[in-house]
Amino acid sequence: MTKARLHKPLPELTDQTRPFWTAAKEGRLVLQKCERCSTFNFFPKPWCIECGSRELHWTDAQPTGTVYSYTVSRSVAMNYPGWKDELPIILCLIDLDDNARLYGQVIDCAADEISIGQRVGMHFESISDEAGVPKFHLVR
Ligand SMILES: [Zn+2]
Numbered sequence: 001m002t003k004a005r006l007h008k009p010l011p012e013l014t015d016q017t018r019p020f021w022t023a024a025k026e027g028r029l030v031l032q033k034c035e036r037c038s039t040f041n042f043f044p045k046p047w048c049i050e051c052g053s054r055e056l057h058w059t060d061a062q063p064t065g066t067v068y069s070y071t072v073s074r075s076v077a078m079n080y081p082g083w084k085d086e087l088p089i090i091l092c093l094i095d096l097d098d099n100a101r102l103y104g105q106v107i108d109c110a111a112d113e114i115s116i117g118q119r120v121g122m123h124f125e126s127i128s129d130e131a132g133v134p135k136f137h138l139v140r
Contacts, residue, residue, distance in 0.1 A: 007082030010128055016044045019058045024132030027124045031100055033059040040100040063122035063134070065096040072111045090114050094136060106136045113138065 013021050023030040032041040034048035035055035047054050070092040073083075083089060090106040092114070104122075106114060119139040124132045 008080050008127075011131055011133075013131060016046065020044055021131035021133075023058075024124045024134055025126055025128075025130060027132070029061045029063045029122060029134060030058045031061045031096075031098065032056040033061075040096070040098045042096075042100040042102045061100065062097045064139070065094040065120055065122075065136075067106075067114065067116055067118045067120060068093040068095045068101060069116060070106070070114050072114070074111075092120070092136065094120060102134075104134055104136045106138065108137050 011017065011021055019030055032044055032048075033039070033056065034041065034051060034053050035057060036053040037048060037051045039048055039050040040059070040061060041049050041056060046056075048056060070090060073089040073091065074087060086107075088111045090109055090111060092104055092106050093101055094104050095101050104120075106120060120136040121139050122134050122136055125135055126132050
């Protein structure tokens with residue numbers, strides 16, 4: 001673990017969120033999928049965002065999507081100095097191909113290269129002994 005990583009916030013793993021983080025540690029994207037209406041839900045919650053069913057099961061999802069929106073942070077975000085070496089940070093809302101939307105950081109991309117509608121792929125970074133985090137990269 002690098003010193004910079006120590007200054008980044010880590011997710012709180014709960015019974016509701018643990019499958020997402022531990023799958024990311026293994027290099028997989030899993031999302032809750034509704035058994036009743038087949039909607040993928042993100043972020044994890046006890047009921048389906050579309051129909052309210054509590055019949056949700058963790059399911060592998062496609063690690064690809066499209067940039068819905070983005071912002072570029074050119075200063076240290078939220079007072080966490082661990083981000084400083086990564087500036088500027090490109091934070092995006094990504095519409096996954098499985099019709100869920102999630103926040104993510106696009107890396108290996110200059111700030112002026114990002115735009116709405118671009119295709120992105122996902123890879124995973126280990127952030128603790130039991131959690132990983134999805135990161136995105138442009139599909140060129
Ligand atoms: Zn549903």
